[in-house]
Each structure stands twice: as structure tokens, then as C-alpha cells.
Amino acid sequence: MDSFIVISVVKAVVVFGALLTALAYLQWVERKVIAHIQVRPGPYRVGPHGLLQPVADIVKLITKEDLSPPFVNKTLYLAAPFLAMTLALMSICVIPFGPAIRVGGVQTWMQLTDLNIGVLFVLAVSSIGVYGIALAGWSSNNKYALLGSLRSSAQMISYELPLSLAIASPLLLSNTLSLRLLVDSQAGGAWRWNALRGPFPQIFAFVIFLIAAFAECNRVPFDLPEAENELVAGFHTEYSSMKFASFFMSEYANMITVSCMATLLFLGGWDAPWPARYGSSLVPTVLLAGAGLMALYHGIHPWRRRDRYSLPAAGAVFLLAAAVFLLPAVQSWLMPLFWFGAKVGSILFAFMWVRGTLPRLRYDQLMGFAWKYLFPAAMLNLLLTGFLVAWGS
Amino acid sequence: MPDSTFLDSTELVLNMGPQHPSTHGVLRVILKLDGEKVMGTSCVIGYLHRGVEKIAENRTWAQFNPYVDRMDYVAAVSNGLGYCLAVEKLLGVEAPPRAQAVRVILTELNRIASHLVWLGTHALDIGAITPVFYCFREREEALNIFEKYCGARLTTHAFRIGGLLYETYDGFEREVKAFCKMFPPKVDEYEELLTNNRIWAGRLKNVGVLTADECKEYGVTGPVLRAAGVKWDLRKAQPYSGYEKYDFEIPTRENGDTYDRYIVRMREMRQAVRIIEQAVEGMPEGPIMGKVPKVIKPPVGEAYVSIEAPKGELGYYVVSDGSVQPYRVRVRPPSFVNLQALDRMVRGGLVADVVAVIGTLDIVLGEVDR
Numbered sequence: 001m002d003s004f005i006v007i008s009v010v011k012a013v014v015v016f017g018a019l020l021t022a023l024a025y026l027q028w029v030e031r032k033v034i035a036h037i038q039v040r041p042g043p044y045r046v047g048p049h050g051l052l053q054p055v056a057d058i059v060k061l062i063t064k065e066d067l068s069p070p071f072v073n074k075t076l077y078l079a080a081p082f083l084a085m086t087l088a089l090m091s092i093c094v095i096p097f098g099p100a101i102r103v104g105g106v107q108t109w110m111q112l113t114d115l116n117i118g119v120l121f122v123l124a125v126s127s128i129g130v131y132g133i134a135l136a137g138w139s140s141n142n143k144y145a146l147l148g149s150l151r152s153s154a155q156m157i158s159y160e161l162p163l164s165l166a167i168a169s170p171l172l173l174s175n176t177l178s179l180r181l182l183v184d185s186q187a188g189g190a191w192r193w194n195a196l197r198g199p200f201p202q203i204f205a206f207v208i209f210l211i212a213a214f215a216e217c218n219r220v221p222f223d224l225p226e227a228e229n230e231l232v233a234g235f236h237t238e239y240s241s242m243k244f245a246s247f248f249m250s251e252y253a254n255m256i257t258v259s260c261m262a263t264l265l266f267l268g269g270w271d272a273p274w275p276a277r278y279g280s281s282l283v284p285t286v287l288l289a290g291a292g293l294m295a296l297y298h299g300i301h302p303w304r305r306r307d308r309y310s311l312p313a314a315g316a317v318f319l320l321a322a323a324v325f326l327l328p329a330v331q332s333w334l335m336p337l338f339w340f341g342a343k344v345g346s347i348l349f350a351f352m353w354v355r356g357t358l359p360r361l362r363y364d365q366l367m368g369f370a371w372k373y374l375f376p377a378a379m380l381n382l383l384l385t386g387f388l389v390a391w392g393s
Numbered sequence: 394m395p396d397s398t399f400l401d402s403t404e405l406v407l408n409m410g411p412q413h414p415s416t417h418g419v420l421r422v423i424l425k426l427d428g429e430k431v432m433g434t435s436c437v438i439g440y441l442h443r444g445v446e447k448i449a450e451n452r453t454w455a456q457f458n459p460y461v462d463r464m465d466y467v468a469a470v471s472n473g474l475g476y477c478l479a480v481e482k483l484l485g486v487e488a489p490p491r492a493q494a495v496r497v498i499l500t501e502l503n504r505i506a507s508h509l510v511w512l513g514t515h516a517l518d519i520g521a522i523t524p525v526f527y528c529f530r531e532r533e534e535a536l537n538i539f540e541k542y543c544g545a546r547l548t549t550h551a552f553r554i555g556g557l558l559y560e561t562y563d564g565f566e567r568e569v570k571a572f573c574k575m576f577p578p579k580v581d582e583y584e585e586l587l588t589n590n591r592i593w594a595g596r597l598k599n600v601g602v603l604t605a606d607e608c609k610e611y612g613v614t615g616p617v618l619r620a621a622g623v624k625w626d627l628r629k630a631q632p633y634s635g636y637e638k639y640d641f642e643i644p645t646r647e648n649g650d651t652y653d654r655y656i657v658r659m660r661e662m663r664q665a666v667r668i669i670e671q672a673v674e675g676m677p678e679g680p681i682m683g684k685v686p687k688v689i690k691p692p693v694g695e696a697y698v699s700i701e702a703p704k705g706e707l708g709y710y711v712v713s714d715g716s717v718q719p720y721r722v723r724v725r726p727p728s729f730v731n732l733q734a735l736d737r738m739v740r741g742g743l744v745a746d747v748v749a750v751i752g753t754l755d756i757v758l759g760e761v762d763r
Binding site for chain 1: 405407429516519520521522523526527530586587590592593595596743744745746
């Protein structure tokens with residue numbers, strides 16, 4: 001019993017530490033990706049390639065004046081950011097990152113807790129998440145904020161339906177609600193993943209899930225609640241300092257959560273795309289070594305003076321990491337983490353890519369799209385899947 | 394405001410601007426909303442009023458020339474051209490052919506720069522955050538040519554009454570030709586991002602419709618008028634500065650919605666490149682300054698000259714009492730006139746449409762308020 005508590009505490013600290021760091025750096029990555037789409041360098045001043053920018057941002061946000069306007073509903077105004085943040089972070093509890101590992105003679109799962117209704121838990125928590133935004137907009141007593149929160153509530157409730165329906169179809173195939181068992185049922189290569197496996201590949205459900213997830217996270221092209229060109233800053237217009245940061249972080253935490261869910265439900269979780277005996281375990285080594293060699297090459301022929309030292313150093317780090325992936329001792333737990341991270345990272349990159357490319361939908365178009373196209377499509381997909389599963393058994 | 398609608402509890406009065414991300418400066422729009430639906434608007438202008446027309450009465454004719462650049466600062470060259478043409482008409486002089494060719498080149502470059510600012514900010518208002526950076530990248534090239542020619546990038550003061558002050562710099566023609574070669578593929582790039590984008594078309598089509606009759610009622614000109622199907626371009630209708638020599642088309646569309654105005658402006662940029670290419674190919678040699686006296690004292694009289702600025706008809710009505718100072722200068726700014734149609738265009742639409750329509754009208758508040 002004691003060991004269970006100790007392990008849980010250690011795991012909680014590790015997971016939330018990693019998650020919060022990931023949140024901060026996800027924002028850096030997004031700024032860099034968008035910047036490169038927009039032919040500009042992005043954060044560049046704080047640390048090498050702006051790598052310390054998240055730290056500077058956090059320091060800035062913490063030291064900003066924590067202002068509460070006099071006209072707000074104090075209780076709800078203060079509760080809203082905490083609600084948004086807590087609920088956004090909560091769903092990470094049930095998400096597994098990899099298979100069982102053995103640390104110092106203790107066998108444990110790379111997961112905080114394995115609820116047998118993990119999928120439902122994530123859905124429930126993300127549904128409550130809308131309260132944070134709705135209350136923030138209402139309690140701010142500001143017309144822009146109110147409009148933003150109204151939009152957001154309507155949007156999130158509408159997109160919850162196709163999202164849930166899209167989730168239901170892979171569940172029919174895997175026949176479980178536990179996220180860990182879900183991954184186990186997809187093990188063995190890309191053709192066994194729910195997005196691709198027969199008799200009815202869930203690729204449509206995957207696409208519907210992704211679209212609905214964009215809306216759930218209030219991301220472009222569905223970022224109406226905070227459409228800055230119409231509503232100034234939407235529901236968080238009146239928030240400053242860490243209260244604003246809470247909303248900001250909850251948005252990114254939601255992005256990570258839905259990316260993890262998409263990976264677990266449709267892309268086989270930490271399962272490699274093809275079995276290790278055909279060399280899938282060499283992929284990270286090859287990628288990292290390639291990046292390292294490229295950095296070394298550009299370090300020898302630098303474009304700028306300062307690259308003479310920074311690029312070879314980066315190259316050495318990459319080559320070292322490539323070597324680490326070859327060690328048999330760590331491979332057993334590093335490989336699943338790599339594949340999980342790669343899949344989640346790809347989906348997160350899609351979030352950023354879309355943000356750099358697409359305009360924003362209008363409110364009526366957004367609702368029309370959800371009810372006229374996405375919901376029937378998800379319904380049809382679910383019916384077909386259910387029929388095929390029943391027929392197959 | 395004694396208006397019964399303000400007492401109706403179902404209507405929300407939303408104050409948009411003057412500090413708002415997408416009112417393009419200091420425009421203030423008071424929106425009456427029913428949910429997200431716009432029931433009515435009223436514009437409050439004047440936050441950028443500097444009394445430009447009054448200033449003219451206390452400056453000499455030549456001294457007032459740089460002031461006009463501060464009206465439509467996005468298309469300063471066009472402003473200068475209109476003023477110079479008006480005073481030249483009053484004086485009865487004409488700029489020499491070489492000066493006219495350089496004027497056309499710079500004015501059309503400025504039209505491209507102005508349309509690029511419009512495209513970038515319009516796309517930003519619709520929620521596409523990337524095109525603005527591409528647009529400003531190309532606009533930079535045009536501004537570099539201005540800077541090399543006259544030392545200024547935005548408020549250029551490029552022309553003088555009677556012609557030009559500066560001869561073109563070495564490599565002017567080469568750089569302008571390089572711009573003409575570089576630019577059309579970039580327009581393709583913007584169109585690739587936007588024109589066939591379902592979301593972009595969905596946001597713009599049937600939004601802010603203004604029919605040809607309505608355009609005439611309001612006196613709306615420029616791309617807004619041409620998007621409604623009226624083939625009216627002052628460069629063709631009453632050519633000035635040698636525009637009759639160049640072969641170009643007037644792009645028009647039929648529906649008069651925001652999407653059509655987008656298409657018209659995109660095509661206008663391509664046509665501008667065509668004009669620049671022709672002007673720079675056949676640039677005549679010769680003097681750059683007409684026969685203008687040292688002290689400009691136009692004879693008693695009045696003149697009205699209007700040109701096709703990027704945003705529409707830009708008119709200068711100048712009155713001289715025979716002294717060194719203008720008796721009266723009246724400007725007919727396209728943005729001000731076009732802005733009147735805002736209420737007609739957004740009534741019955743959604744909040745998001747207001748932003749789209751303000752963007753598509755392509756207003757510059759410096760010109761609206763003067």
C-alpha cells in the first residue's frame with residue numbers, strides 16, 4: 001500500500017512536471033513553426049534560437065500586475081481560470097504513455113491510473129471544461145467577453161457530439177473503454193491500428209475526430225471564441241497576469257490531450273508502425289543521426305559566425321541521443337515513448353500548420369458545418385462500423 | 394441618442410473601436426446587435442482630423458504638396474499626383490513626357506503597395522494570419538524603389554508641381570523591371586492561399602453586397618464600384634498623365650460582394666504590373682520639369698482634377714485668388730465616400746461580416762478624417 005502511494009506520487013510529479021514543461025515549450029514550437037511559415041525567424045533573442053523564451057514568458061506573466069476590474073463578479077471571475085486549468089490538466093491522469101516498465105525492481109505502467117472507463121472520463125472532463133470559458137465570459141461583465149463565451153459554449157456543445165460519435169466507432173472495434181487495453185488491441189503494426197485496420201478502416205472517424213478536436217480546443221479555423229479581429233480577445237479580454245496564463249495553458253493542455261487521445265484511439269498509441277524485427281527500432285537513431293550530421297555539416301560551413309560553435313554542439317547532442325537509442329537497456333521503454341511522442345507531435349504540428357494556413361469560419365458556418373455535415377457523417381460511420389462489427393462476429 | 398431601440402432589452406449595443414484590432418485605425422462603429430446579427434450601425438469619425446484642407450490656406454502652393462501625402466498614407470504617391478495635376482491644370486502647364494512616365498510607374502507601384510496592405514489586413518481580419526507577412530515582403534520591394542528614388546518610403550512627396558524634382562537613379566529601370574518579373578508569381582502565391590479556399594470564399598461570398606445602383610446612389614467608386622459590374626476607371630474614362638498610351642484592362646465582376654471586390658483588386662495588381670512594364674519599356678528621354686515659375690502664383694480661377702487612386706476616385710478642387718497661397722483646397726477622398734455604404738452593407742449580417750466589410754472597403758482613416 002505504501003509503495004503504491006510512493007509510486008503514484010512519484011509518477012504524478014514526473015507526469016505533471018513533464019506536461020507543464022511540454023506546455024511551455026509547445027508554445028515556443030508553435031511560435032517557431034508559425035514564424036517559419038510566415039517567412040520570419042520567430043523568437044530569437046532569449047537563449048540560443050529563443051530556447052529560453054518560455055522561461056522569459058512565464059517570468060513576465062507572473063510578475064505582471066494581477067488586475068481584477070471592479071465590475072466583475074468576483075467569485076466566478078476568480079474561479080473560471082482555475083476551473084479551466086484544472087480540468088484541462090486532469091484528463092492527462094488516465095492517458096498511458098507507454099507499456100509497463102521496471103524501475104528499481106518495481107513494475108509499473110507509464111500511466112497515472114488505468115480507469116476502466118478512461119475514454120468516458122476524458123470526454124466528461126473535457127465537457128466540463130466549457131464551464132471555465134462560459135463563466136469567464138459571463139463574470140467579466142464585458143460585452144466582447146460575453147459574446148466570446150456564448151460562441152464558445154455553443155461551439156463546444158455542438159462539436160462534442162461528432163467527437164463522441166467519432167470516438168465510439170474505434171471503441172466498437174477494440175471492444176474496451178480502457179485506454180491501455182485499447183492500445184493493446186491495436187498492437188502489431190500500422191495495419192492493425194484503428195485508423196487503418198479492416199474490415200472497416202476508421203480513417204473517416206479519425207478525420208472527423210481531428211476536425212471536432214480543432215473546434216473543441218478553439219483552434220483555427222474554429223477559434224471564434226477568441227477571434228481577436230472581431231471580439232478583441234474574446235472570453236479572456238478582462239484577464240491579465242497568471243489568470244490569463246491559465247487560460248492560455250489550458251488551451252495548450254487541451255491540445256495535448258486531444259492529440260494523445262487521437263494517438264491512442266486511432267494510431268495505435270506507442271506501437272511502432274512496423275515490427276522491430278524489420279528495423280522500426282532503428283528509426284529514431286537514423287533520424288537523430290541524420291539531424292546530427294546535418295548540423296555538423298552546416299557547422300563546418302556556417303552561414304553566420306555564431307553557428308561555428310552552436311551547430312556542432314547541437315550536432316554532438318543529436319548524435320549522442322542517436323547512440324542512446326541503440327542501448328538495449330533503455331530501448332524497451334524509450335522506443336514506445338518515442339513513437340508515442342512522434343505521433344502526438346505530428347498531430348500537434350498539424351494544429352500549428354492549419355493555424356498558419358487557414359482563415360476563420362463565421363459563427364453560422366461553424367454551427368452549420370457541425371450539424372449538417374460532421375454530425376451525419378459521424379453517425380453514418382458509426383452505423384456502418386456497428387453493422388460490420390456485428391456481422392463479423 | 395433618443396432612439397427607442399436603445400431601450401429594447403433584446404438589443405445589445407456594442408462599441409467597436411476606436412481602439413479595436415480591426416477597425417483599421419481609429420474608426421468607431423457603434424453596432425446594434427440582436428445576438429450576433431447586426432441590426433444597425435453608426436460610424437463615428439474624426440479621431441484623426443488634422444484640418445488638412447484648412448492648413449492648405451496657410452501654406453504656399455508648393456508647401457502644401459507634402460501635406461497631401463498624410464491623407465491616404467498607404468497610397469501617398471497617388472495623393473501627390475492628384476494635387477500636382479490639379480495645380481498644373483490651374484497653371485496651364487503639363488509635365489513633360491518623361492516625368493509623366495515616371496509618375497505612372499511610381500503611381501502604379503504605389504497602387505500595388507496599397508492593395509498589398511489591403512490584402513494583408515483583410516486576410517488578417519478574416520483570420521488568415523499568414524498572407525499579411527507575404528504581402529509586406531513584396532510591398533517592401535516597392536517601397537525600396539520609392540526610397541531610392543526620393544528618400545522616403547511612406548509619405549514620399551515624390552512629385553513636384555510641373556513635373557519631377559529628381560531624375561531617376563541609376564538602375565531604376567532595372568529594378569522596376571525586376572519587380573515586374575518578381576511580382577506576378579507572388580500574386581499567384583496569394584491566390585493559391587485564398588482564392589479557392591472554401592473557408593475564404595464562404596466568408597466573403599454574398600457578404601456586404603452593394604449593387605451597381607446602390608454604388609451610384611452612395612457615390613462609391615474604385616474597386617467597390619467595379620466589383621458591382623460598372624466599368625468605370627478614371628484612367629480610361631478621362632485619362633491623365635499619359636494613361637491613354639498604355640494598354641490595360643479594367644477588371645470587373647458582377648455580384649458586388651466582398652469576394653468580387655477581392656478578385657477585382659487581385660486582378661488590378663496584375664494590370665498595374667502590365668502598365669508599369671509598358672511605361673518602363675517606352676520611357677522617353679528629355680526634361681523632367683515643365684515650365685513652372687519659381688514662385689507659383691496661379692491665375693485667379695478654379696480647377697477640379699480627379700484621378701483613379703487605389704481606393705477610388707480621388708478628387709482635388711483647388712481655388713486660386715492669384716496669390717501664392719491656395720484660396721481653398723477641397724479633397725474628395727475615396728475612403729470617406731465609400732465608408733458611407735458601410736451601414737447598407739452590413740445591416741442584417743453578422744458581427745464577423747462587419748469586420749470583413751470594413752476590410753473590403755479598404756479605408757484609410759487619415760483620408761476619411763483629413
